[in-house]
Amino acid sequence: MQQSVPLRGRPKQEPIPGAARRLSRYVAARTGMWNEEEGTSMAEPSLYERLGGVFAIAAVIDHFSDAVVQNPIVGQASKNPELREWHTDQLGRLPGLKFMRTLWVCNVAGGPLSFTATKPGSTPLGLEEAHRELHITPEEFDEVAAELGRTLDHFGVPAREKDEVLAAFAAHKGEVTEGSMASA
Numbered sequence: 001m002q003q004s005v006p007l008r009g010r011p012k013q014e015p016i017p018g019a020a021r022r023l024s025r026y027v028a029a030r031t032g033m034w035n036e037e038e039g040t041s042m043a044e045p046s047l048y049e050r051l052g053g054v055f056a057i058a059a060v061i062d063h064f065s066d067a068v069v070q071n072p073i074v075g076q077a078s079k080n081p082e083l084r085e086w087h088t089d090q091l092g093r094l095p096g097l098k099f100m101r102t103l104w105v106c107n108v109a110g111g112p113l114s115f116t117a118t119k120p121g122s123t124p125l126g127l128e129e130a131h132r133e134l135h136i137t138p139e140e141f142d143e144v145a146a147e148l149g150r151t152l153d154h155f156g157v158p159a160r161e162k163d164e165v166l167a168a169f170a171a172h173k174g175e176v177t178e179g180s181m182a183s184a
Helices: 017-030 049-050 053-069 080-089 091-108 128-132 138-152 159-168 178-182
Strands: none
Touching: 049 053, 049 159, 053 091, 053 138, 080 091, 080 128, 091 159, 128 178, 138 159
């Protein structure tokens, strides 16, 4: 397992083996979607349910967001001056960003929470306007996606769910990197 350095004195969060799977089964049982006799789900749980709901998603986003700040390519030491400035001088906004990222994942995973863009754009999620001024390149986007993948691994997220989260993230690459294309 990858070792991480706690940020701001917080203890490292250890993944709980099988927790997401057990929580998903619990949710299915409580909603009448689990057949205890056969040990099968009567309906496919949403990605949101399979990830463990908002609290599990928030824990992943918390870890992921802190890891991005420390990432040498897209964080505080980034060669991209806009990303470097955000990850050094704008950290007071990080709790709000974590909240918005949590809402976004809950929304795209089929959960009951809705994401509304703070800077509406041409797409329903408005990601191009929120990221335009950061001039994020496709390579930088890929590094953030890799950091998300490492975070999902840290929490022991099963391959199927990890692939679905990363696919949802990758689907917005064009929007997020639009600012770098305009300045090219």
